[in-house]
Amino acid sequence: MAGEPQADCLFCKIVAGEVPATVVRESETAIAFRDISPQAPTHVLVIPRAHHADAAALAAADPALAADLLREAGAVAADEGIDGSGYRIVLNTGSGAGQTVFHVHAHVLGGRDLTWPPG
DSSP states (O other), X not given: OTBSOOXXXXXXXXXXXXXXXXXXXXXXXXEEEEOSSOSSSXXXXXXXXXXXXXXXXXXXXXXXXXXHHHHHHHHHHHHHTOTTTXXXXXXXXXXXXXXXXXXXXXXXXXXXXXXXXXX
């Protein structure tokens, strides 16, 4: 069921404290931690504590939580000192877009020039 922790979900296990992560920010609705394979000097993942498979599912089920996720991503950029120089928030939706963990997560990337188009 949407929102409920999934036993086989890596990010649900991070939320539960069962898998370690380098947490940089927490709120009532979200947790942010460093990506284990960073693609930029700053690469932080921001996930909702509730399980939703992807960005589209989250937006359909809980628009307020989707807004919280983006707000937390902006707060991470400020905390990391990249909000003035520019940063990117990426939400991959589906395996064809590069999503490998099917618990919605926003990548906050910055600390270097980011090219366009991505990937």
